[in-house]
Amino acid sequence: MKRQLLLTSAVLAALTAGCSPAQAPADKEAEMKQKKQQAETVSSQPQRPMVYQMLTRLYGNTNTNNKPWGTIEENGVGKFSDISDAALESIKELGTTHVWYTGVPHHAVIRDYTDYGISLDDPDVVKGRAGSPYAVKDYYNVNPDLAEDPAKRLQEFEALIERTHKHGLKVVMDIVPNHVARRYESVSAPEGVEDFGVSDDTSVEYARDNNFYYIPGESFKVPDGINPLGGHTHPLEDGQFAENPAKWTGNGARKAQPDAGDWYETVKINFGVKPDGSYDFPKLPADFAHKGCDEHLAFWADKDLPDSWGKFKDIALYWTNKGVDGFRYDMAQMVPVEFWSYLNCSVKAVNPDAFLLSEIYIPEQYRDYIYLGKMDYLYDKVGTYDAVRAIVEGKADTDILPQTFDNIADIHSHMLMFLENHDEQRIASPAFAGDPDKARPAMVVSATAHSGTNMIYFGQEVGEPGEGDAGFGDPTRTTIFDYWGVPAHQRFMNGGAFDGGQSTPEELALRDFYQRLMTVATNEPAFAGEFADLHQDNRQNPGYAGNLYAFARINGDDKVVVVANFDSERARQFSLSIPQGVVSAMGLTNGRYQTYDLLGESEGNDLSVQQGIGQLDINLAPLESVVLKVSQ
Incomplete structure (x- = not known):
């Protein structure tokens, strides 16, 4: 057969x-x-999860100014408080079970929050005016931009968690174990928690319990060819950043002066992987792919493990204990699978129903990350997304789909399907379909041909094209680096009513399609x-x-x-x-x-x-x- x-x-x-x-x-x-x-x-009972992803700083922003490189005062910013009861009900109407609040952990920003005990970030190592959500500066607090009162930013996020739960939705947030901001400084860590790198031996490139990798004898140099803040002046913008010795960059670049295309705003975390790629920790026996989390935790219980493992376990459990229901792990493929066994099973021990999603693009490693790493779901980007996009663009026909689905036949219940997220081009952009309706059949197939989970990105349901030069990066993707308004989504928001009062008939018709499709895809038992x-x-x-x-x-x-x-x-x-x-x-x-x-x-x-x-x-x-x- x-x-x-x-x-x-x-x-x-x-x-x-x-x-x-x-x-x-x-x-x-x-x-x-x-x-x-x-x-x-x-x-009416969900048979499988459906994730609604929002870039939290953009979601509730009603400012339509959209000036390139604009400040908060010029372009506005969405707050936790903007994600109101009406907003959450509109999200739930789409068949949603989980809301992924992207950009919540406190990452490096340009805005001055020194009145709240937060050090200034240097624009020479910050991307955009608002900063990258994936250059986390303090894992024990949240982005001050998102709070009405930055001094109470953690309490405001806790209130959003409670509000989300009240609407029958679960909360997902990012954890980025592979890298942190170039200058990590937690002002909110619990007593006894030491920042990354504080006890590192910086005289060597690698030591097992160092949190970072170093380039001894060389100082960090800002990449050539970058233009911080688009040429706007700033007291710290001088083409220099003090880091001696230089650290490896987040994408693994080992030069004291990374390239402009590198993740120069971040530094790579050391999980006990030596520079030659060999491991400084025990490997899981192959038969642990068939064992449960209790046995995985028992395996790790008596092992002496790299320091970074414990630090990230503490971070994940900190947020789990605050009511966060799951995590999306950025670039999980760049972190060894053994660490995921340790971390995910630690989370499951506290919350057996935790939703654990991995960003990974290496199909040959999928099964290890599921069975050994204990991930619930993996991105199906290199597979379903690429295939249906090629069909929509006229670069392939549907004959490619049987093999696409055959490739994940044994793991299709562990895959996350999507046509948009913060990294991908908007469907309605000229670089993709140019018309959101052209992706309707692709969305039907993507949402119903598997037993895993689905995701839509805010604005997708009303055909947001991602137009406009926000500053850092190019149009076709809604910016994750700058303050910005999202026009099609803002029309649906209708000043906070979230009722589509300013949406065009075409936008409302598209949302109606998504609402019907995603509700069916989530709740119909056959799709499980x-x-x-x-x-x-x-x-x-x-x-x-x-x-x-x-x-x-x-x-x-x-x-x-x-x-x-x-x-x-x-x-x-x-x-x-x-x-x-x-x-x-x-x-x-x-x-x-x-x-x-x-x-x-x-x-x-x-x-x-x-x-x-x-x-x-x-x-x-x-x-x-x-x-x-x-x-x-």
């Missing part, structure tokens, strides 16, 4: 028991009424079950030929057929063939079965089964998809 059909013999046996054809009502009007009622009764490719069996069907993709999802009595038309110009009308193995897995015998579209965009047609093979008439407009639930 091909791996595209991810159905085991045990599942087949369970699914084929006790299913008989349904009788369609004789009266067409009654039939349609019944289908409408069925479409409205998708389970098995996947069966239908594309390969229909490729020779003349009516099917072209940029179509079809598959089935099966979970006990719940079964769904998904068909997406990626063609932006051609309507499609054809009979979809469902092979005998899939029909059997669905538990169907010869007869006719009603289907109804969970997206509510189609009336649905009867599925006919004859001699064990199914036929389902499909009629799709350009860029239209159907998610057809099969009735018993």
Whole structure:
């Protein structure tokens, strides 16, 4: 059996028991009424997570000035308090279960907060006017920009955690073990907690318990070719930054003067990996891939481990104990998998339901990070994202999808699917689709072809194109480095009402699509079950030929057929063939079965089964998809 059909013999046996054809009502009007009622009764209980990512400093900003390199006074900034009850309800309406608050930990910024005991940051090693969310300066507090009262910034974030929970949503925040800001200074660390690097032996490049790597005998030099603050003056902007000896840069650059394209605003953390790549800590035995967290923690309990391991465990547990429900780990692939076993199992010991998400782009390492590193979910960027984007852009056709999904057949329940995040170009930007509607079929396939988790990025649901030169970086991605307003999102915000009062009809229609799709993708039980490719069996069907993709999802009595038309110009009308193995897995015998579209965009047609093979008439407009639930 091909791996595209991810159905085991045990599942087949369970699914084929006790299913008989349904009788369609004789009266067409009654039939349609019944289908409408069925479409409205998708389970209200989430079957799998759905993440809504926001760049917290931009989300609540109502200022529309958008001056390049603008200050807070000129361009404004969103606050924790802007994420109101109305905002959270609008997020929940999208089928969301988890909110990823990006940019919460206190990172290096340009603004003067010395009145609050915070040292000035040097713009020569800060990207943008607002700073990179991934150059964390103090892991025991939050970004003062986000607070109404910077002196009470931690309390304001704690209030947001409580407010988020009140709306039935869970809180995810970033932890970035691979690197920290060039000057890390925690003014909020609990008593007895030592800052990174304080006890380092700086006379050597590497020592196991050093938190950083060093370049002895050389001082750090600011990269050539950078233009801090876009040429605006600042008391500390002088092309110099005091760091002696120089440290390795966050992306692993080992020069005292990194390149302008390096992560020069950060320094790399040492987890006991020697400069030659060998490990200065015990390796997990291979059979620990099959063991649980209790056994992992027992393995580490008597081991002498590098100092950085304990520091990051303390940070993760600090936030876990404040009610944070999970973490998104930046560039997890640059940190050894053994550390993740230690950290993630430590978190799970406190919160067994913690949501742990890893940014990783090396498919060969996926299974190690899941089974040895105990990650719940990994980015499916090098795979599903790249494939569906190529189809949307006309660089590939849907024939690439069966192999794409086959590559993750055994781990699809651990993958996070997305079409936008803070690192990727906006769908509506000319550099991607240029039109958010062109990605509708891609979003349907991405959201429903797996059993893991989905994510949308704020503004995606209203077609934000990411236009405008904010300062550091280029348009097409909404800035993460500068103060900025996000126009399409601001129109939906409507001054804090979060009701779409200023949105265009096209933006409201797109949000409605996302709301219907993501609610179904989150709550429909079939999407927590098995996947069966239908594309390969229909490729020779003349009516099917072209940029179509079809598959089935099966979970006990719940079964769904998904068909997406990626063609932006051609309507499609054809009979979809469902092979005998899939029909059997669905538990169907010869007869006719009603289907109804969970997206509510189609009336649905009867599925006919004859001699064990199914036929389902499909009629799709350009860029239209159907998610057809099969009735018993």
